[in-house]
Structures are given as structure tokens and as C-alpha cells.
Amino acid sequence: MTISEENYIKVIYHLSLVSPKGVNTNAIAGMLDTKASSVTDMMKKLSDKDLVSYQKYQGVTLTEKGFHSAKMIVRKHRLWEVFLVDKLGFSWDEVHEIAEELEHIKSEQLINKLDAFLGFPVADPHGDPIPDAKGVIKKIEKQLLSEVEINAAFHCVGVKDSSTDFLKYLDKQKIALGSVVKVIDKEDFDDTLTVEIDGKRLTISNKIANNLYVQ
Amino acid sequence: MTISEENYIKVIYHLSLVSPKGVNTNAIAGMLDTKASSVTDMMKKLSDKDLVSYQKYQGVTLTEKGFHSAKMIVRKHRLWEVFLVDKLGFSWDEVHEIAEELEHIKSEQLINKLDAFLGFPVADPHGDPIPDAKGVIKKIEKQLLSEVEINAAFHCVGVKDSSTDFLKYLDKQKIALGSVVKVIDKEDFDDTLTVEIDGKRLTISNKIANNLYVQ
DNA sequence: TTTTATTTTTAGTTTTGTCTAAATTTAATT
DNA sequence: AATTAAATTTAGACAAAACTAAAAATAAAA
16 A cells, blocks of 8 residues: 555545545545545545445445554554654644654554554543554543533543644643543533642633543 | 655765765666666756756766765664664564665654654664764774684674674574674684674684674 | 536646666777 | 777656546535
8 A cells, every 4th residue: 555545545534433424525635635536536546456435426435454454554643643752752732743654654563563662552642542453442431521520530531623722722731641630610601611630720611621531 | 855865865875985986877776676767867856956966977976965864864764773673672684674664754853852762872773873963973983803803802883784694693693782702713714713702602604704893 | 396506527637756768978898 | 999888868658646627427506
């Protein structure tokens, strides 16, 4: 598989999670910052390689083979993210771009040794699950902070929105994976929360609480 | 720079160390397993980018800019090799191929953080020097084992030939970087050496001794 | 149910990096 | 110095992955 093919497979995988019945051409083009016509071309190629099943005008789905490939790419991406944050000291808003490159390094032995070196992590720095060597994804039980009961203690396990702005906000407020969070009070009018994070009081908007996963 | 361009620059760098007056087309083609005509095409492009200076039929040399780029690629290659051996537990004959891919990952911040994580190593697992962030290469004082005096203790710091066969031989004999070596006796007829390596007696041919650097 | 709008596909180009085969230049030999 | 051999370059072509513009199919609206 070429890097380009891998990128298409990965994007189809992510879009499939939202629309499992078939991913449309334009959505893929949007994610890859390319044109719909280019997507059509590539779908023919991936279809010939039995990585996607594709019928004109009907959208694409991953085949069993394509699905497995996708999970291996996601596995690599997320393991490298863990490496970058845990071992090299990057902050979580900096790692995505670099991992986009590292995920295309070919050696299976490399990725399995990296996995062991990192202690077989089950989630990346954003809290997203890491498929194991066989492609099995351990489901992570998590709730949005906006939905948990008051006065119960949780710890932060991930983010829904991983945009740079949001991650930077979290950094600024010293909220990280593992931080202990307790909702002290909820404002009825606009759902603003008063929370205690690692012992510190903080007021956060519903929009923030709606993008933070806790467990 | 594309991956292909980087590979050309790297090869020209290595060949320049042997023939500093100008590297010829065929030699480059040989190293990259491509055709001379492809090399000519690429030389035009690299010349336009001011990475090499090139005159038809006269061979190429790296410009200042190309030389610096080459050292940065070599730096990345060798740092990744250290990572693979020291942190992931690969043996030194397995790392070259993987490092060939990793050396093309773009982020400068990544490579500097990796450097720090590894403790600013000055040599890779084969004993070859690692350029620092500015491109400065610390010269490693070393002699071939075939040329050292008898009964003096050295330690193994590198290999001249890093072919798989040779590296596997060293692995088998448990000779690694850092091993303590003392020449006990030298046979006048064929220069076969009797050596003591980490306390163990061993007989090695002149060909072996001629490919092993000590300090 | 037509008509209009949107989405998707086809057809024809472009760029990058490669190739083959022929032409040219440089080097080696007689 | 002329001829042969080797190395190098040009010319033209190709595959991959993208593009533009036009055509076709599907979805939405009147």
C-alpha cells in the first residue's frame, strides 16, 4: 500500500464510524483536502485491491481486509502519539501532525516492539483506544463531563473534539489525561459547571464539558 | 524536499566522502538501484534548487546547502538507529532498513527531542558519528583492529563493513559495541589474530580484523 | 412529476519520478 | 591521432496521483 492509499483507507475508516452504510465521495474529498474526482479514481483502485467495496454513486464501505488495514494504521498512529507524549515530552496538541507521518512506517516488528516499549497502552493521549496487534479494540467506558452526576469523582480519560484550540485551552487550565474531576455545581440556566480539577476550583462552560470524557 | 530528493542527496553525500572531486552518475544510479538517465533528470532538479552543483558529464558535488541537508538526513537516520537498538531492543543488523524510512520524517523538533531522549549520542550502533543539531560531526578516533599493537586493550567502537553477514558474525561471536578487545598474538603468515574479547579467547581472520574499529 | 440543484463520474491534462533507446561526450586503446 | 569503448545525456513514453471541465446520475424542490 502506498501512503496515499493508506490515507484514503484511514479516512474511510473514520467516516464509517459515523455513517456505516456507506461513505460518500465528497466527505472523503473534504477530509483529504482533495477533489471528488480524485476520490473516484482511488476508489476504483482500492476496489480492485479488495480493500473497499464500491458501487458507482452508492458510496463505499471497507471490506474485511480494508477494515483490518485501517485498524493497523490507526494502531500505529496512536502508538506513536503515546511515544511522542510519554517519552519525548510533546504536549497533546502537537503530536497529531507528526504521527500522520510516522503511521506510514512499514515494519510490523517495529510497531509491536514500540507497543511493548510503551507498556501496551490501551488509549492514546486524547483518550482514543489503541487496537492491539490483532486489531482488537478494547472499548473504553466513558461519559461526557456534561452528563455525569454532581459530587462524584471521575478522572479525565479523553476528548471528543481534538482541535488545537480546545487542547490548548486544556493545557492552559492544566487539565490532562488522568486529572481528577468532580462536578461541584451545575447552573440550570446555561449548564455552566463549577468543577474541582486536581483540587482546584474552576468554572467551565457547557461547550467544554461536552467535549471532555471522564470515567 | 521529497523522499526521492532526500535519497539522492544522502547518496551523493556518502559517495562524496570517497570521491570529493565529483560523484559520477553511474555511481549514484548504482546506489539507488535506478538508471543513469533518471539520475541526470534528478541532478537538474537538485541543481535548480541549489542543492548540488552540476555540470554535464563532469559529475556532481553538494553545495553548502545540500551538504547541510545531507547531514541532517544522516543525523536522523543514525539517531533512529540508536533508538531502535537502545530502546526497542533491535539488533544492529536489523535497523538499517527501518531507519531508511524513519529518516524522512520531517519535524525538526521531533529529532531534537529524540536526540535528548537518547542522551545526545555521538555514534550510532555501527560506530558511525551522529551530526549534532547544527551539523557538526565529532570525529571519532579509531583504528582498525588489524592495525593495533599486540597486548594493548581497546574497546570496540564500530564497523567498517556493515553488511548483514558481517554483523551477524559479530552477533554470533558476541562482539558488540563496547566489548573489550586485546590482541594476544598475530600470525605472520596470514595475519590471523588471536584475541581476547570480553575475557574470551578467539581466533579471527585478517578480513574480520580489517572491518572492526577499536579505540 | 417535472424541473432544478447537488453529487458523482468521465474524459482529458499535468506533475513527479521513472524507464528505454538513441545520440552525444569523454576516456581508453591501438 | 584515429578508433573503439564506456559513460552520460537527450528524447520520448509511462504509471501514479492529482487536477479541471463537462457529462451523467441522484436527490430535492416546485
